[in-house]
Amino acid sequence: MINKYSAATLLLLGGLTSSALAQDYSRVQVQDQNDNGTPYLVRFRAGKEAPLSTAPAVLREQLQLAQEDQLVQAKTDIDQLGYVHEKYQQYYKGIKVEHATYSVHARKGQVESISGQFEKVRGINTTPSLDAKAALERAMAFVGARTYMWQDAREEASLKQQENNPAATYKPQGELVIVRNQRSTNALKANKPTLAWKFNVYAKAPLSRAYIYVDANSGEVVLQDNIIKHAGATASFATAYNGTRSLATETTTGGYRLREYTRGLGIETYNAKKGNSYTAAVDFIDADNNWTAAEYNNANYDNVAGDAHFGAQATYDYWSAVHGRNSYDNAGAKIKSYVHFDDVPGGAGYENAFWNGSVMTYGDGASTFKPLTAMDVCGHEIGHAVCEKTANLTYQNESGAMNEGFSDIWGACVEARAVSQYGLTGKSTWLIGEEIMKAGGALRSMSNPNAYGQPDTYKGTNWRATTTSPTSSNDYGGVHTNSGVLNFWFYLLAQGGSGTNDISSAYSVTGVGIDAAAKIAYRTESVYLTASSTYANARTASISAATDLYGAGSAQVTAVTNAWYAVGVGAAAGGGTTPPPTTVTYCTSKGGNVAYEWIDYVKLGTIARTSAADAGYYNGTASSTSIAAGSSQTISFSAGFASTAYTEYWKIFIDYNQDGDFADAGETVVSGSSASTGTLTGTFTVPSTAKSGATRLRVVMSDASATTSCNSYSYGETEDYTVNITGGTLAFDGVAGITGGTALGNSVEKAISVFPNPASEVLNIALASKAPVVSATVTDLRGARVVGARFENGQLNVAGLAKGIYLLTVSDGQKSFHERFVKE
Template sequence: MTKHYSVAALLLLGALPTAYAQEATRAAQKFLAEDGTPALVQFRPESSAYTLSQARQALIEQLQLKSDDQMQQARTETDNLGFVHEKYNQFYKGIKVEHAAYTLHAKQGKVESMSGQVERISGLSVTPSMDAAAALQRALAFVGATRYMWQDAAEEAGLKQQENNPSATYRPQGELVIVRNERSTNPLRHSKPTLAWKFDVYAQAPVSRAYIYVDAHSGEVVLQDAIIKHAAATGTLATKYAGSQTSATESINGSFRLRELTRGSGIETYNCKKGNSYTSAVDFTDADNSWTEYANANFDNAALDAHWGAQTVYDYWKNVHARNSYNNAGAKIRSYIHFDDTPGDGRGYENAYWNGSVMTYGDGDTRFDPLTSLDVCAHEIGHAVCSSTANLTYSNESGALNEGFSDIWGAAVEYYKAPTKATWLIGEDIDKVRPSLRSMSNPNAEGQPDTYKGTSWYSGTGDNGGVHTNSGVLNHWFYILSVGKTGTNDIGSAYSVTGIGIEAAAKIAYRTESVYLTASSNYAAARTYSIQAATDLYGAASTQVTAVTNAWYAVGVGAAAGGATPPPTAGAYCTSKGTDVRYEWIDLVRLGSISRTSIADGGYYDGTALNTTLTAGAAQTISFSAGFASTAYTEYWKIFIDYNQDGDFTDSGETVVNGSSSSAATLSSNFTVPASAKNGVTRLRILLSDASSTTSCGSYGYGETEDYSITISGGAAIADNGLVGGGSMGLTPLGATTAQSTTQRLELYPNPATDLLRIAMPGNAKVVSVSVTDIRGVRVAASQLEDNQLNVGALAKGIYTLTVSDGQKVFHQRFAKQ
């Protein structure tokens, strides 16, 4: 059934009179998403703020909505801080825009802030070329299951009974929506709003459940958003078994079963008998309510862990966060034990998952023991909480956040009920192969990154874009926020964070997830919204806000809070934006580990979540190019780096590139980071304009601005080779030959290096000896040197110091291994 919405039923958002154009005077600060749309709008307390009755005006003015955009009110919630949160879903020409929602946050009737994700859509046809039936066949071919739930008459009957609805069915019903195309490799189509058919496809063998989105014109699958969230590719979560516990049960017909009705709508635990049918599952029973005989060869005691665990998780959410079950409406929690996706194959099922309705647990096999303990329950029910709040799309960064929040709740619930257990290890007791499945205190130990795009960061397409790997960054952020930590991360940023305790950290995490995050949120958004959540709870100048900010800095997301090392926050820099990108835009930026290609980003792209390390005193090459709709016009390039981290680009030497070109080819320019550059994270700004007079601040006509983060390491103390700052202002197409002069200083390139590091000695002298030390000053294993080239392929990612001798003089220089 196609879902269309009457225009009369929507909050129509057309043009408003000039008298309503107050957005510039009302908003104190705007934080932009990567696509240049407002992610968070904060209002001045002293301003003539909007009221909730002015929602239409606020949304139009602050989001710059057009006549084809409509916002439909979805729900209103009031939290225990007295905030009213009014949430709206976006529609375009009456068609719902998936993952696009905006929320007004008000107190005492006055809107204090707005947050969410809005899509900029224009000229998109909402008339499908393919009907729902044809699109469903494309979706089923993509899933490729051998059997689906709606093909099982017993499961269909069970669903009708469960939903108390004779029309209920697992058969997918197509809904016409607009969604970003996240699967296309064509840069002109990737991540662009697409008219699509949406299907909820529940496969029985092999087990899977996901929203499948099919392009309503081409039939291409453009997005898969998993409903069943597995905790790992070969097995999910493991926790420490609870031992002897008391638990509510139900007395019936002279015996007892694992059901109870005192928590919400109840908690029920069933036995799948090593099958894959929910409707065939039966009760676990006991004659005297003393369940000691369940420790048997069949691992029936796993059911006791799951039942007690579900009750404990319910109690945590109720007692700590005032949340009534996962949906905050008392939803029943059903758990199914001894589930096996392929009965009779002689292997146990090494997984546990929330399928969108119930909890499902396997018995494990070669990797795991039965997966039914406390933080497994907390993790999986955490997915249910997420689906009822932020509903984070289960792919790429939003999927990593989805997994990370579930791990957070696993740790928080375990600490709440069993604080002497290994809070920061996930799966340490049931994993038969590894010490644990994941480590929140040391993600690298189990192959996860502890720094955004650092060591072990996954950038492929497997595991829904690495959701179980890249979640390590959020896990480590929560760990650092809770207990504190001092160190240097993978991108060379030194940090020191004072912990605020797991209870306060969990309150901030919950408010971030339940109030501010939206389906498409990424790590940059999580940082922005968690700072806002901490501000709501503890005040803008609180130690908690400082800790949240610095914990994100510690894991490589954004700047630190105040102090000498960190740069100004994102909002402290002046804005710069092109107002028209119909003809030209920035389509490539490459510097160190930053490498991004794109089409037009609406005049501004916030890439500050992307970071590369530059060594003070080292020569660098930056590459960039313009994209043109047709004619290649003469464009003026200006590139700035805030070397002294004072929040502007006006100081001497901070203009790295200043030149023009009419080429669409990749251009390159050389510059040297000043030896006096301040250590820490700072801002790189790249500006393309058709006007030579355009400066680093303000709006301008045709063109685009992109911002990125740079970590300066080394500083003046190690720049003992007389290196000076300054950039090469001429723009040379990459690959073109230029006259080369004999170097008068030690140079290393490429820097950062991947395999070979080229050493250019003063006067082209021959290298006689080299040594490499890590950031601690510890000498690392010797690398092979040949023809002034050093093989660094075996080094771990990080910052190193190279000491080089020509037999008479000794030179020192830092380099980064990526």
């Protein structure tokens, strides 16, 4: 079909000749260019912003629209910072210009900046000489598959049922668009806007799915943009990679299946039975909802179904909790996973995992990989879905490398949060695919890309040349190779580091923590990047994202800028090289015994951690939050107890002057004692003279009142985090802070009630906070998990337990509570 808008619809931003438009450069503070010479980002001077209602005029002025150019408003979003983002799609003579979108960013009704990709399209005849049917034949000849999805009657019937649309079909419907010719070697055609037919071609054998663009006049394929993207170059459930996990299931004929519907529209996991048909896939069914290793750790690797289901849950939870995003499309889209997939039914094993544009698909591996259902692989692949719904980075050359890089970033972030939340073992945040390699090692390293053949510097060692003819044989212009640059940028932004890169630039980056780095990366991808963005565009975009989040001149903006300098993109903050780092080493603080009490909850700003005991010390410095000098802050925290709630002494410290200790006046920000299992709070004021930048937050809970910030002690726990202070002075002159901190009192609270106790059949559970109980588990006095008790609707069925004393652990979704009960 030819996609044209009526002239009336397109009058919004068209209808003026370029000679009638004059740019007002006095309003512009920053302007960066795209590779075609059009503006990528324009930021306006303070006081020179235009009202949002005049956005069309602003775009006309800055982009110099010609008579044939139109921008049609596609959508409007309002983010958590209060910014309004209006996105416009470019058309030329009523035909959509592919990958050309432009956004207006406004706050408080004023346009602060505009950004995006605008194509200069001139003199193109928009009447095709090749019809859609002939163009599809060219596209199919290019793909060269034996079988296509629309040729399989079962797949077609399944699609109609899935979409509840009798007309639904996989057969591509041609759309007439204008797109850059990115495959021609002819200098007159290469990278030039071209009238083309666009098809979504889904091949079943060999498996592939891509947007294929066919020149509407010559019939040559001008672009292949893969929809299926790969991870590599080539109840209670005993999972393969994540230990025994509690997974949401659903009753069905014969028992329980892997379905859950509390997250968005749901999470569903299926068994592809070593075939390549989604239609023929079936449910995994367990009779008693206790998916044991004896049942599923078998030669067929059925235990990886639990990893896929748990990974999807953890990925959904990450996007919801950290970024406020409801599934990959931000509209609650259902996440479907298919394990035991093989592109050749009954073959030797499929060496890949992929997102096919609508579902997750996992192979069992063969000579190189184990089953590919590891946590970071799951986070990576669903990250592709997020990219598709936001920046939609074209899968080739630099934009494709960033598409892969962002997926690695989200795989690392999902895994890091899951490790922190669930105490998972065997995982490394900065390695990708470390659990699925048969010979050990990993697919990629974000902290040392060179170790796996990737570049850590733009166009440096291991950089793979981009190409005008991207194919699978050249990794579509190095998408899995050159992603190392974005990976290393993110690692340095989160963790910091110093050295000399491949182009002899000495750098030093002060890390901001993985949480702040993730927020910057997400805003970069979701707000500022477009389909054709380059690494230079990403630098500009991320600086804007960090400025939005943390303010101009903040430590985070400096870190973003210096991290790009470190990987060879742009100058350091302030120009030139970055200063050498100042190394600060903190003293040791650790509890010797956590058998009776431990820290189970800490929250300050975006730091929010629920945990079990951590052997006396937890290093959470990769988690960070920003606090402004002069601001009042409230920190929440609580103790976990094995049974009896003892009196605990709390001391919380912040190294305001960043000198490596907590001994200066005012650096003890909270102090007091309590025997409560409930959530406690302390309020403190950040001194206006505190030093800007990242520094240490230390939380100490001990049974001894004499415990300080720097010693080992008998019972209790210490946890360290990072806070980023903004708006403080560059030198520290002492703090007139809270002497002795905030008193917490010694109230004893019964946070959980169970009755009757002793119980013979049913134990009722209630929390003093009136919050609903999300989960309940039972252990015996040896600490072994008891599986004979089922929890439903606030009641624990204990009829099947042997007589004796048990420990009950319940959670309200935020923290855990413990109580003993007797089964009579």
